[in-house]
Amino acid sequence: MKKRGRPAKYIGVAKEIRTLYNSKKGLKQIDFDNFKNWYESQNGCCSYCGLTSADSAKLFHKYPDTTRGGRRGKRLELDRKNPSITNYGEDINNLALACYWCNNAKTNYFSYEEFKQIGESIGKLQKVRLL
Numbered sequence: 001m002k003k004r005g006r007p008a009k010y011i012g013v014a015k016e017i018r019t020l021y022n023s024k025k026g027l028k029q030i031d032f033d034n035f036k037n038w039y040e041s042q043n044g045c046c047s048y049c050g051l052t053s054a055d056s057a058k059l060f061h062k063y064p065d066t067t068r069g070g071r072r073g074k075r076l077e078l079d080r081k082n083p084s085i086t087n088y089g090e091d092i093n094n095l096a097l098a099c100y101w102c103n104n105a106k107t108n109y110f111s112y113e114e115f116k117q118i119g120e121s122i123g124k125l126q127k128v129r130l131l
């Protein structure tokens with residue numbers, strides 16, 4: 001008899017990676033192991049300001065009113081470097097790990113390269129807010 005439970009590919013994988021993988025329908029086009037490898041290559045930091053997921057959670061609790069009614073900010077999110085590619089699963093190289101504050105500020109207006117510059121300043125300010 002087959003054991004019930006989570007699929008073998010999820011065993012031992014951090015909840016955060018699974019949550020991100022399942023957050024966008026198109027991501028299923030990317031093999032889970034490839035996504036996991038991509039995630040691990042991001043060093044667990046926002047691509048723009050360098051905020052870690054743990055620091056994002058701290059800010060989420062410290063500034064709950066800034067997080068869209070508490071719906072975002074608890075963990076890092078997925079951003080598309082080029083937002084005109086609407087399907088998250090179309091190109092793994094188009095994905096960027098982003099904190100809520102950077103993702104929200106970048107919108108579809110700033111390019112990835114432009115927002116990297118803005119993110120440096122946001123990162124300095126976030127360090128102060130974390131004190």
Ligand SMILES: [Zn+2]
Nearest residue numbers: 046049099102
């Ligand atoms: Zn950020």
